[in-house]
Amino acid sequence: MKSYILLILLSVILIGCQNKDNNSSKIPVAAKIQDTVSSMEESKEKIPDSIAIVKSKSTHGLILTSNALQIINKNTGSTCEIPFGKPFDQMIEIINNVLQSKPKTIGINSECGAGPLKMVSWNNGLTVVFQNKKSESKTSETNWQFAGWFVGSNSKNSKKISTMAGIGIGSTRAEMESAYVLSVSKTSLGYEFSTSSGLFGIFDGPKKESKITSLWSGLSCNFR
Template sequence: MNRLPLLLLSLLTAACQSQPDRPTEPAVPAASSVPTAPKRDTASLVAPSGSPPTLALADNAVQLVNAKTGSTTTIPLGRPFEPLVRTITNVLGEPPARVGVNGECGAGPLKMATWANGLTLAFREQDRGDASPGREWQFAGWSLNPGRGAGRAPATMAGVGLGTTRAEVESAYVIKVVKSSLGYEFSTASGLYGLLDGAGPQARVSALWSGTSCVFR
């Protein structure tokens, strides 16, 4: 009987039994696959291909609405200036007509970006509130007034915008109307404000705003 195979089998068995057991170590992902914290860049909300979403106004926010699916992305207050202005520029197809700081607002200095269609985004300087030290201009509110360009002015998801009648506003929202130094001023409990050019049901909306604004009474 050939004993060579038995000798080789014995040596291999001894070698395997001499190896100490090792605990299984977790796999370390490659650097490129390690997830990173999401950046606060609202430009990523606009798809690079296809039609851009439409812009809608909301209480203390603006919204991006997919015209095909109706899905809505809400951009709340607190977003930084540059990425938000870049996003709205992409949606509207043009940059702001004016950008500047108004130091005479009752709420304190506000940095404002105004588009030709009459939309203004207001930003207040605040602490970053994250790991990055320092301060930045953060989204604080919006206002809508008659524009000087041909671009279509945005409206709320309920269709309330410049030129909407008081009757139409009241069919979409519960509003309170008061006579102020600005004229006939209306408001909702959720934080939408506006002006009417008269008191009757056919009076039309002449301005809208929400959040921090630079309204002088």
């Protein structure tokens, strides 16, 4: 019965996403993404409380975006955003369902500048970062919420994860600059770059053919 209910919820959500995609088919990709971000402030219906929202890895994928992640329907191109603030349990099962894979590691780093961060990593190089938000109640229950993501090197057998523009680990500086306006500076981490929208990363050198070795958005635990 639970699976039947979740499938009904899935159908409702995907129909809503597809309708939106059809209505905006003539809008540039960048505008679509911005519209999605704006509409999330007005409506919380895109990502339901239900954590089972996809059926198979063949029809859905995960997209990197600033201050969020997105689920894309590969058949229709419609997307549903997963914004920062999503509870830990729901977030993990959403990603497990999309990637059709369970995390390879789960741990807490207590030495980060933002305080203790819970980090969950998958074989495709994705690490999702959670911050413990204090509850309004006086209980001592932990309340880990989605607060950032990081992508590094991945397993050779796993599929590359990227932004809507196709930018990911291994993309060149020239490719990055063709898709985003960015600033680059030499830091203790290397040739570090950032965009005004909130994407950050590292190139392995200063040249146009230099490649991205790390990419992240939101809270991170980088030591400079």
